Every structure is written in C-alpha cells, then in structure tokens.
Amino acid sequence: MTAPLLELRGLSGGYDPIQIFQNVDLVVERGQTVGIFGPNGHGKTTLMKTISGVLEPWSGDMILEGVRMNREAARGSRRFRNFNYAAITRRRMDPKAVARAGLIHVPQGNLIFPEMTVAEVLSIAPLAAHGRPDSAGPGLAEIDLLFPRLGERRASKIRYLSGGERQMVSIAAGLLAAPKLLILDEPTLGLSPKLRLELEHSIRKIKEMGVPMIIIDQDVGFLTRLIDRLHLFDHGRIAQSLEHADIPGHDALMALLFGEALT
Amino acid sequence: MIMSLDTFLSVAAGGLVLGALYALMAAGLAAIWTTLGIFNFAHGAFIALGAYIGWQLVDAQAAGLGLVVGVAGATAAMFVFGILFHLALVRPFERRHDIVIASVITTLAGAAIIENVINLIWGPRSKQLGLIAEGQIDLGFLNFPLNDLVLIGCVIVILASLGWFLGRTRTGRSMRAVSQNREAAELMGLDVPRLYALAFGISAAMAGLAGIFIGGIRFMTPTMGTDPLMTALIVVIFGGIARFTSPIYAALIVGMVESFSNYFVGLYWTPAILFVMMIAVLFFKPSGLFSHHQRTL
Numbered sequence: 001m002t003a004p005l006l007e008l009r010g011l012s013g014g015y016d017p018i019q020i021f022q023n024v025d026l027v028v029e030r031g032q033t034v035g036i037f038g039p040n041g042h043g044k045t046t047l048m049k050t051i052s053g054v055l056e057p058w059s060g061d062m063i064l065e066g067v068r069m070n071r072e073a074a075r076g077s078r079r080f081r082n083f084n085y086a087a088i089t090r091r092r093m094d095p096k097a098v099a100r101a102g103l104i105h106v107p108q109g110n111l112i113f114p115e116m117t118v119a120e121v122l123s124i125a126p127l128a129a130h131g132r133p134d135s136a137g138p139g140l141a142e143i144d145l146l147f148p149r150l151g152e153r154r155a156s157k158i159r160y161l162s163g164g165e166r167q168m169v170s171i172a173a174g175l176l177a178a179p180k181l182l183i184l185d186e187p188t189l190g191l192s193p194k195l196r197l198e199l200e201h202s203i204r205k206i207k208e209m210g211v212p213m214i215i216i217d218q219d220v221g222f223l224t225r226l227i228d229r230l231h232l233f234d235h236g237r238i239a240q241s242l243e244h245a246d247i248p249g250h251d252a253l254m255a256l257l258f259g260e261a262l263t
Numbered sequence: 264m265i266m267s268l269d270t271f272l273s274v275a276a277g278g279l280v281l282g283a284l285y286a287l288m289a290a291g292l293a294a295i296w297t298t299l300g301i302f303n304f305a306h307g308a309f310i311a312l313g314a315y316i317g318w319q320l321v322d323a324q325a326a327g328l329g330l331v332v333g334v335a336g337a338t339a340a341m342f343v344f345g346i347l348f349h350l351a352l353v354r355p356f357e358r359r360h361d362i363v364i365a366s367v368i369t370t371l372a373g374a375a376i377i378e379n380v381i382n383l384i385w386g387p388r389s390k391q392l393g394l395i396a397e398g399q400i401d402l403g404f405l406n407f408p409l410n411d412l413v414l415i416g417c418v419i420v421i422l423a424s425l426g427w428f429l430g431r432t433r434t435g436r437s438m439r440a441v442s443q444n445r446e447a448a449e450l451m452g453l454d455v456p457r458l459y460a461l462a463f464g465i466s467a468a469m470a471g472l473a474g475i476f477i478g479g480i481r482f483m484t485p486t487m488g489t490d491p492l493m494t495a496l497i498v499v500i501f502g503g504i505a506r507f508t509s510p511i512y513a514a515l516i517v518g519m520v521e522s523f524s525n526y527f528v529g530l531y532w533t534p535a536i537l538f539v540m541m542i543a544v545l546f547f548k549p550s551g552l553f554s555h556h557q558r559t560l
C-alpha cells in the first residue's frame with residue numbers, strides 16, 4: 001500500500017505562547033480534494049501555515065508522500081524561557097523544503113508582491129519545483145487557458161490588479177510550481193459572486209488536471225461543488241469528517257458546528 | 264548676482280559627485296533595509312573596511328596589485344565579509360520577533376568592532392588611496408576633473424547593473440519578492456536565508472566600492488564611514504525605498520543641497536540643514552518623496 005499524499009499525526013501549533021490548534025490528525029489520499037470549513041479565528045489558516053512550514057509545529061508529525069518533513073520535536077526540552085533557542089537550533093520544518101517537495105500553499109489575502117509585475121511573479125514561481133525529478137507541471141500556456149484574464153495583464157504590477165485578478169495570479173504562481181498538493185486558503189474572500197463563479201470554474205479545471213487540493217473557504221456551496229471530502233474545523237481541532245455524499249446543507253452544517261441553538 | 268556662472272557650475276559639479284557617492288551608499292543601505300527589514304548601522308564601518316582593504320591591495324607600500332585588481336579584490340572580499348557578518352550578527356536573531364531592536368544592537372556592536380580592528384591592523388594615521396584618474400577634462404564651459412567623471416561613470420554602471428540584477432534575473436526578482444512579502448516568498452519555496460545573505464553581501468560590496476571612491480578624494484580614517492552613513496540615512500528617508508531608483512534621485516538632491524550649502528552657509532551648518540530637511544520630509548511625507556509605500560520597521 002502506498003502512503004497517503006499527506007498525513008498529519010497529532011500536529012499541534014500556534015503563535016508562541018498561545019496554542020491555536022492541538023492534536024490534529026488528517027489524511028489526504030492521492031488524487032483527493034478536501035475542503036476545510038469552520039468559523040473564523042479557530043485556527044484553519046494557522047494549521048495550513050504550520051503544514052507548509054512557515055510556522056513551526058509544536059509537536060506531532062507532518063508526512064508528505066511517506067516522508068516526514070519535520071525534525072524531531074525539540075520544543076519540550078526548552079527549559080529557559082528567555083533563551084534564544086532559535087540561534088542554536090535549526091527550524092523544525094523548513095518551508096523551502098516543503099515547497100520543493102511539492103506542497104504549495106497559496107496564502108490567504110491576495111496582495112502577494114505588490115510592486116512586482118504579473119510576468120515577474122510568474123517567472124520566479126517555477127523555482128519551487130527546481131531540482132525535483134517529476135517537476136513537469138503546467139506551463140504558461142496552460143495558465144493562459146485557465147486564467148485568460150491574466151494574459152493581457154502581464155506587465156501590470158500586482159498592486160494595480162483587481163482582487164479577483166490578484167487571486168488568479170496567486171493560484172497561477174502556485175500551479176507553476178508543479179504542486180503535488182495545492183492549498184488554497186479562502187480563495188473567494190472578498191470576491192463578487194460573478195468572480196466567484198469564474199474562480200470556481202478555474203479551480204474545477206485545476207482539479208481535472210489532476211492536482212489534489214486542500215481548499216479552505218467560508219462558502220459551503222462553493223466547497224461542496226469542488227471537493228471529495230469535507231473536514232469541519234472547530235476550536236483548533238477537526239471536529240468531524242464527512243464524505244461528499246454525506247455533506248448536509250448549509251443550515252444543517254451550522255447546526256453541526258454550533259449546536260442547535262444557532263440554527 | 265550671488266555667484267558667477269563658473270562658480271555655480273563647479274559647485275553643481277561637486278554636488279553631482281557627492282550625489283553619486285550618496286546614491287551608491289544609500290542603494291547599499293536600502294538593499295538590506297528593504298530585504299531584511301532592519302537597519303544596518305555597520306554600513307559606515309563597511310565603507311571604511313572596503314577602503315582599507317582597497318588600500319592594502321592597491322597601494323605601492325602594501326600589496327601593490329594595481330588599481331583594477333585591487334578594486335575587484337576588495338569588492339569580492341567585502342561581498343564575502345558581508346555574508347559572514349550576516350551569519351554571525353543578524354542570522355541568529357532572524358526568528359525572533361524583536362529582530363529589529365536586536366539587530367540595532369548587534370550591527371552597532373559590529374561597527375565598533377570593525378572600526379577598532381581597522382585601527383589595530385592599519386593604525387590610526389590617515390591614509391589616502393590616490394585618484395582613480397589624474398588630470399582635467401575641458402568641457403568648454405567648465406574644467407571637470409577626470410577623476411570625478413570616472414567616479415560618476417562607475418556609479419552609473421554599478422547602479423545600472425544592480426537595477427538589471429533586481430529586475431531581470433530570477434535571483435534578483437526573488438530578492439524583491441522576499442522584501443515585499445517574506446511569508447509568501449517562503450511559501451513559494453524561495454530560499455529566504457540565502458537571499459538575505461546575498462542582500463548583505465551585495466550591500467557590503469557596494470559599501471566597499473563607495474569606500475574606495477571616498478578614499479580617493481578624502482583621507483581615510485577608521486571612522487570615515489560615520490558621516491557618510493548619516494547622510495545616506497537622510498537620503499534613504501528622503502527618497503523612500505519603494506523602488507530602488509528612489510534613493511538615487513534623493514541622493515542627487517541631497518548632494519546638491521550639501522554642495523550649495525557648503526558654499527553659501529558653511530561646512531558646519533550643512534548637517535543641520537540636511538537633518539531639518541529630513542525631519543520636514545518625515546513630517547509631511549513619511550513614505551519619502553518618491554514613493555508611496557514604506558517598509559515598516
């Protein structure tokens with residue numbers, strides 16, 4: 001049996017000294033697209049940042065295609081509160097190593113590099129796939145098919161793009177890195193319904209290209225139409241995992257998350 | 264008339280030379296400021312060290328390797344030195360949230376150490392590198408020293424290559440990406456620690472070149488970088504750092520102001536005038552004259 005694409009075992013983390021999520025176990029099978037849904041401020045984004053190595057995990061393991069990406073936990077042995085351990089210890093997880101291994105995280109918020117042009121951002125995006133043997137990802141031609149709008153905006157700075165176009169640049173940059181797993185953190189945030197629909201169309205195409213994804217979003221309908229499995233995230237842990245067929249409607253989901261009182 | 268045309272032109276030419284030097288220093292300073300988000304107080308010491316290494320390699324009393332080899336060697340040595348400096352004094356604090364204040368202390372300490380080591384190796388007696396090129400060039404209306412012309416030409420070439428590097432190469436673009444959004448750059452798999460080290464190396468190499476140019480027109484002392492560093496700071500605040508060209512315009516303005524205020528008001532008033540200008544800019548347009556966004560410290 002081959003190892004799953006991504007496996008989290010008892011992952012905990014947060015912003016020192018505040019723990020945001022604890023003991024998260026999550027498995028993403030190969031070829032699967034999963035959604036994560038939950039209230040704001042409960043640690044979804046923090047969890048994703050920890051998976052991609054930007055934040056250091058406190059404990060637990062992150063395993064990508066059977067390879068553990070984090071070092072052994074060293075955190076528990078930190079006896080002196082004000083000692084600069086960062087000076088003498090290496091990071092528990094290296095975001096570069098994670099990205100080069102093929103997990104690409106498209107961050108929340110879309111103003112990635114405000115003073116760079118679209119063409120410049122797209123030109124450095126494939127660097128993440130450098131030195132990986134199976135790095136034949138989509139090229140610029142595919143990106144143009146996926147996001148026709150970006151074709152005519154190549155010379156514009158990100159700062160001058162609309163919210164939707166910025167999101168498209170972020171996702172396009174992620175795709176050029178030949179991802180084995182693509183994390184989209186709230187791609188529809190702040191987009192108009194029309195743009196949401198356009199984006200949904202593009203993300204479906206990405207799925208058809210065979211790129212597995214983890215999508216975080218507040219729009220259940222949007223999620224349900226795109227994913228194979230839904231994880232409900234609440235108070236820093238995964239409260240429930242649902243197969244696609246079992247995903248209830250919006251109201252029932254709210255009841256699941258918040259109890260009967262709120263429905 | 265306040266001044267004759269000849270005097271005006273020669274004062275303006277002096278301002279142009281100063282502006283070119285300040286542009287070189289400010290661009291080096293801004294390279295670290297924008298990329299790492301810290302202020303390198305050792306930049307002045309880098310300037311002095313570059314000048315002394317240059318002297319060691321070029322001067323007939325020392326290695327005597329000739330100008331071209333000497334300057335190239337000193338630049339390369341400063342590049343390596345900048346990377347080592349970053350590794351020893353900045354890198355250990357990069358994952359701390361108080362990196363800004365920690366780096367103020369460590370770079371100030373580094374500056375003191377470098378200046379004292381220069382003093383120990385080369386002694387406190389001032390040295391001079393000698394002019395890059397002798398003679399004058401007659402432009403018809405003005406006799407321009409050839410040295411100044413070469414200096415301005417070199418600065419233009421250096422800054423143009425830096426612009427090419429930042430705008431056209433993948434490594435340069437990656438460096439800009441890191442400076443604009445570190446987290447997103449990390450998520451794209453860019454090697455942030457290496458890009459930081461590279462920024463330090465480039466900055467130190469540019470400081471070293473500035474030191475060599477200054478050593479040609481002024482006497483070298485271990486603390487020769489302190490005053491230019493202050494002016495370069497004014498330039499960076501004056502121009503803003505959104506684009507790498509903005510400190511260059513500001514450097515020209517500051518160079519001109521300094522040159523003319525030296526002539527009209529006197530040498531000792533010039534720093535006061537420049538600092539008043541800086542405070543005025545901070546008051547009315549904190550992001551700098553030529554920019555609309557400021558890297559927050």
